[in-house]
Amino acid sequence: MENILYTVTVYTENMVGLLNQITIIFNRRHINIESLTVSQSAIPGIHKFTITVESYEEQISKVVSQIEKRVDVLKAFYFTDKDVIFQEVALYKIPTEALFDNTEIESLVRRYNARIVEVNRNYAVIEMAGHTEETQQLFDDLKKYRVLQFVRSGRIAVTRSSVERLSDFLSVMEARESKIKRECCQ
Amino acid sequence: MESTKIKGAEALMLALIEEKVDTIFGYPGGSIINVFDEMYSHRETIKQILTRHEQGAIHAAQGYARVTGDPGVVIVTSGPGATNVITGLADAMLDSTPLVVISGQVSSHLLGTDAFQETDVIGLSQPVTKWSYQIRKASDISWAVARAFYIAREGRPGPVVLDFTKDAQNELLEFSYEKCCFIRSYEPYPELQKSAIEQAAALINSAKKPLALVGQGVILGEAEAELQAFLEKADIPAGCTLLGLPALPSDYPLKKGMLGMHGNVGPNRKTMECDVLIAIGMRFDDRVTGDLKTYAKQAKIIHFDIDSSEIGKNVVPDVAVLADVKESLPAVTELLEKKSHTEWVDSFKIHEQEEWDRVIQHEIHPTQGAITMGEVVHRVAEATPKSSVLVTDVGQNQMMGVRYFKYFGLRNLVTSGGLGTMGFGLPAALGAALGAPEKTVCLFSGDGGIQMTIQELGTIMEYDIPVKIIILNNRFLGMVRQWQELFFKERYSSTVMKNPNFPALAAAYGIPGRKVFDRSELDAAITEMIETKGAYLLEVEVEQNGMVYPMIPAGTNVNNILLGD
Numbered sequence A: 001m002e003n004i005l006y007t008v009t010v011y012t013e014n015m016v017g018l019l020n021q022i023t024i025i026f027n028r029r030h031i032n033i034e035s036l037t038v039s040q041s042a043i044p045g046i047h048k049f050t051i052t053v054e055s056y057e058e059q060i061s062k063v064v065s066q067i068e069k070r071v072d073v074l075k076a077f078y079f080t081d082k083d084v085i086f087q088e089v090a091l092y093k094i095p096t097e098a099l100f101d102n103t104e105i106e107s108l109v110r111r112y113n114a115r116i117v118e119v120n121r122n123y124a125v126i127e128m129a130g131h132t133e134e135t136q137q138l139f140d141d142l143k144k145y146r147v148l149q150f151v152r153s154g155r156i157a158v159t160r161s162s163v164e165r166l167s168d169f170l171s172v173m174e175a176r177e178s179k180i181k182r183e184c185c186q
Numbered sequence B: 001m002e003s004t005k006i007k008g009a010e011a012l013m014l015a016l017i018e019e020k021v022d023t024i025f026g027y028p029g030g031s032i033i034n035v036f037d038e039m040y041s042h043r044e045t046i047k048q049i050l051t052r053h054e055q056g057a058i059h060a061a062q063g064y065a066r067v068t069g070d071p072g073v074v075i076v077t078s079g080p081g082a083t084n085v086i087t088g089l090a091d092a093m094l095d096s097t098p099l100v101v102i103s104g105q106v107s108s109h110l111l112g113t114d115a116f117q118e119t120d121v122i123g124l125s126q127p128v129t130k131w132s133y134q135i136r137k138a139s140d141i142s143w144a145v146a147r148a149f150y151i152a153r154e155g156r157p158g159p160v161v162l163d164f165t166k167d168a169q170n171e172l173l174e175f176s177y178e179k180c181c182f183i184r185s186y187e188p189y190p191e192l193q194k195s196a197i198e199q200a201a202a203l204i205n206s207a208k209k210p211l212a213l214v215g216q217g218v219i220l221g222e223a224e225a226e227l228q229a230f231l232e233k234a235d236i237p238a239g240c241t242l243l244g245l246p247a248l249p250s251d252y253p254l255k256k257g258m259l260g261m262h263g264n265v266g267p268n269r270k271t272m273e274c275d276v277l278i279a280i281g282m283r284f285d286d287r288v289t290g291d292l293k294t295y296a297k298q299a300k301i302i303h304f305d306i307d308s309s310e311i312g313k314n315v316v317p318d319v320a321v322l323a324d325v326k327e328s329l330p331a332v333t334e335l336l337e338k339k340s341h342t343e344w345v346d347s348f349k350i351h352e353q354e355e356w357d358r359v360i361q362h363e364i365h366p367t368q369g370a371i372t373m374g375e376v377v378h379r380v381a382e383a384t385p386k387s388s389v390l391v392t393d394v395g396q397n398q399m400m401g402v403r404y405f406k407y408f409g410l411r412n413l414v415t416s417g418g419l420g421t422m423g424f425g426l427p428a429a430l431g432a433a434l435g436a437p438e439k440t441v442c443l444f445s446g447d448g449g450i451q452m453t454i455q456e457l458g459t460i461m462e463y464d465i466p467v468k469i470i471i472l473n474n475r476f477l478g479m480v481r482q483w484q485e486l487f488f489k490e491r492y493s494s495t496v497m498k499n500p501n502f503p504a505l506a507a508a509y510g511i512p513g514r515k516v517f518d519r520s521e522l523d524a525a526i527t528e529m530i531e532t533k534g535a536y537l538l539e540v541e542v543e544q545n546g547m548v549y550p551m552i553p554a555g556t557n558v559n560n561i562l563l564g565d
Helices: A018-028 A057-069 A096-101 A103-111 A132-145 A165-185 B008-018 B030-041 B054-068 B086-094 B121-128 B138-153 B166-170 B194-206 B224-234 B265-271 B325-335 B342-346 B349-364 B373-383 B396-404 B425-435 B454-463 B478-487 B502-508 B519-531
Strands: A004-013 A033-040 A046-055 A073-079 A084-095 A115-119 A123-130 A149-152 A156-159 B023-026 B047-050 B072-076 B099-105 B131-135 B159-165 B210-214 B238-240 B255-258 B276-280 B300-305 B319-322 B389-392 B441-446 B467-473 B513-516 B536-541
Touching: A004 A018, A004 A057, A018 A033, A018 A046, A018 A057, A018 A073, A018 B121, A046 A057, A057 A073, A073 A156, A073 A165, A084 A096, A084 A132, A096 A103, A096 A115, A096 A123, A103 A132, A123 A132, A132 A149, B008 B030, B008 B138, B008 B166, B023 B030, B023 B054, B023 B425, B030 B072, B030 B099, B030 B166, B047 B425, B047 B454, B054 B072, B054 B086, B054 B099, B054 B425, B054 B454, B086 B099, B086 B121, B086 B159, B099 B138, B099 B166, B121 B131, B121 B159, B131 B138, B138 B159, B138 B166, B159 B166, B194 B276, B194 B300, B194 B319, B194 B325, B210 B224, B210 B265, B224 B325, B238 B265, B255 B265, B265 B349, B300 B325, B349 B373, B349 B396, B373 B396, B373 B441, B373 B467, B373 B519, B389 B396, B389 B425, B396 B441, B396 B467, B396 B478, B425 B441, B425 B454, B425 B467, B454 B502, B467 B502, B467 B519, B502 B513, B502 B536, B513 B519, B519 B536
Parallel strands: B023 B047, B023 B072, B072 B099, B099 B159, B131 B159, B210 B238, B210 B276, B238 B255, B276 B300, B300 B319, B389 B441, B441 B467, B467 B536, B513 B536
Antiparallel strands: A004 A046, A004 A073, A033 A046, A084 A123, A084 A149, A084 A156, A115 A123
């Protein structure tokens, strides 16, 4: 069983301690988290976790069902790179003088579709969005001009499928709620 | 204007009363003292059992929950009080036992300061609970308690922790209570799929040699009658998991015994011979399956379960029926053809006979030598009422207990299955006796396990709890000794035990008892135990080198079964 990179997305209620509940499930199986992004989703009150891990189908499917089993988790899914459109953001901090002394930097910025987000007397900050290999490539190309700091975000992803499984789930649960509440009141 | 505000600690009590809690197992301390103060005001409504250790409290609550089906309630203090219940939480999580555990916590302004008796209870308990939540403000109490009981009892049950800060206990609030009946992120009862029912029925209808594996799901779903109707319509023999044993009565013709490592020969061998294997509310634990690579490869597999994460976790089924078995079994039964598989059902007999000749006969009817464990269990089973509850500790006493006791009642077995917690027995038995006061509760423990929680004799004394305690004393940690004999060249590393005089110890707690050395005294001692009102401790000196057979060595399959001759 060869490991490949999976993107796991988890939708949860906005409650303290969810991150711990999710990470211990990976930890218990000795799976290293490659990247992690957490933010409020499009639906108020629901948080979205995007996690990348090296795993194999049989393992990741079980891990995801264990995550989904947690009471405050609404839904969890796993995807291969083929199933999602994904990006990461990278920031590169370089000395301003390198920018002035080397015209190649400007052409690198153009070639990589990057942009300069801040310039001051001492340093300049370049931002680039892309896949890991792309942001890494720009880093490698900038190295010779001295990169003071380099940081890459975790992955964010949306599915290629036109089925919105979370919304479907929420509408099913909403219908169930009104039915149960009606029964409760009687 | 008259204020109707009450303190958080009182709100907790009112919420517990709303949830119909009648018994609390607990132990007080600094961070929970306000709650205990309120418990004092409500002592007529809610019985308080002060155990002698928090581990005792939680195992007692587990015993109570297992015999009643209602969540066991535990209240302990912060720090060591909370860490002492972790074993019980893990045990309840693995065995799907509903519990609501409330731990005191330091005031919220002290959280994270390493305050006296502060521990990260949420962090510690998350891996071993169905849900854990910290109540930091009084306005959260009703919501959190309602949610805790809903989560503990609905769907696949499990333990829940509420970590209750001291400032929230003292804070004033206007109390109102509404039971929880829905959580949008949690589906306790998955909707039964028609296609799954049809596929399952078709597969069973095509079977020549069907075999059912019955687990605790049937007990939790209270689906005994539904199970029997299912088995009888298609004439399906059944083996039970350890926790599933009381799902069918002992004299039920289609019940073919216990599955797994120390289970019966018939259902284990037939697992490797059946054509359709029907797992009902069980989770294919490694102690049941042994080596998964060779497990039931010849069979089509149907898995009935309420928990979607169990489907395919260990064994990938051909058909999964995801629902409460109380609902799914009758739905499938309706589509079954009335069948009889007489030859197949009768084919268990030869294995039963072999097991009787090679194992059981010597174990329960020995004619010479030291008393055996099986013999004691068998005689106690014969001497006690049909409705008796069996509680065991863990190890040889447990395997002998469950093999040779009797089951007539869905909730009549309390044993630590998944976690295998030594020390579980004595406190679980007292909790079971409190939960089922109309039944005789028999505990079988070993000389090792009983000493892990022996302080609970104090609880039994104080509340006069009628537990019949039978210590099967072989002066060894018997099950480990058995493995050392079989697999470690008889190197008895840390398994020999020098023991106290157990009846004398019981006497110190005012509990009558007796020690039996010789077979000729056994029946009289058992009679004395049963005729004695209240608790009794019977210690039996049993064969030192006794072995539990049959045994399928861990990680192998039934082809490697050991029968001990």
